[in-house]
Amino acid sequence: MARWAPGASDRLQRAAMELFAEDGFEATTVAGIAERAGVTERTFFRHFADKREVLFAGEEQLEAVFVDAIADAPPDASVAGLLVAALDAGGGTLQDVRGRDFARVRNEIITANEQLRERELLKLAKLSHAVTAALIARGVAEVTACLAGELVVLVFKTAFVRWVDAPSETRGLVELQHEGLAAISDLTHAEITVHP
C-alpha cells in the first residue's frame, strides 16, 4: 500500500472512488473510470482485473505489513506482544498512508453492496490466515495461532468501524485497537465456574 502517487494506478483509484461515491458502484463503468482518470480502458486493465478490484488495491501490501511485524519482532516477544506489534503496524499503516477520509468513503461504498461486503469478508479471512501462518512460523502452537489470527481481525475490524465514524470519534485507529484489546481482556477475565 503506497502513498498516493501521480501514476495511472493512483489516478484510476481516485477516479473510481469519486464515481462510486457519486453514481454508486453498480452504475459506474470501467470506461467511465478510465475517462475520468484521463487514460484508456486498456490502461485500466493493465492495473486492475475489474472495477471491483480497484477497491481492494493494496490488499496484499497491507497483509504483508501485519505479517512482517510478526516476523520481525524480537525473538523473546510473547504471543500477546506479537499481536500488538501486528495491529500497531497494520492499523498504523492504514491510518498514515491512506487516511481516514479515504477509508470512510471506501467503507460506505462497500457497505452498500452485498458482493463487495462478501469480497471484504474474504479479504479479512485471508488476513486472519496470514497472521496465523506468521505466528506458526514463529513456533506458536496451532490452536493459539488460529485464535490469535481471528482476534487480530476482530480487533482491527471493530476499531476500524469506530475510526471511520468521524467526527464523533476523533481518536486514531491504533489507539482504538489498543482500547479494543483492553476491552477484550476485561471481557474474558471472568471467574469460570467449572461444572462437575
Added chain:
Amino acid sequence: MARWAPGASDRLQRAAMELFAEDGFEATTVAGIAERAGVTERTFFRHFADKREVLFAGEEQLEAVFVDAIADAPPDASVAGLLVAALDAGGGTLQDVRGRDFARVRNEIITANEQLRERELLKLAKLSHAVTAALIARGVAEVTACLAGELVVLVFKTAFVRWVDAPSETRGLVELQHEGLAAISDLTHAEITVHP
C-alpha cells in the same frame, strides 16, 4: 432445538443428513429425503422451505438459549460473567441435545459446499447480533456489547471446530470454550507501549 423425537420433522432431518453424507448435498433431492423418511414431499415442505434449511433447523432455538442466559443472569453479573453464561448455555445445549456425532457430520456437509458455508456465516452473524442486543438490553454500552457479541461467536466457533475433531479431541464443547476464553485473555494481556 428439541431432542430427537419420533415426529416427521426429526425423521426428515435424519434422512436428509444420511443422504447428504452418502450422496453429497447437491445430488440429494427433496423427493429423496421424503422417501427415505417415509413421508410425502408435501409433508417435507410443511416443515422446511428447502433442503438447505433442514441443516439449519433449530437455529432460532439455539440463539434463544444464548440470549436467555444473558437475560436471566443475576442482576449483579459482570459483562464477562454474562459472556460465560451465554457460552455455557449455548455450547452446553448443542453438546447435550444434538451431540458431537451429529455436529461433526453436519459440519462436514456444510464445509464441503460454498453456499452452505455462507448460510452458516449468516447464522453466526445473527447470533452475534442477538447476543449484542441482549447485552444492550441489560444496560451494557454499545461498543462493549458489539465486541462481546463478536467474541461469543469467535469463542463458540473456534471451540466447535476443535470439539468435532474427535477422536483426537475428547473434551466437551463447554470446556473447550472455557479454554478459548482463557487463551484470549492471555493473548490480550500484553503491555501496550503507547507511542507519542
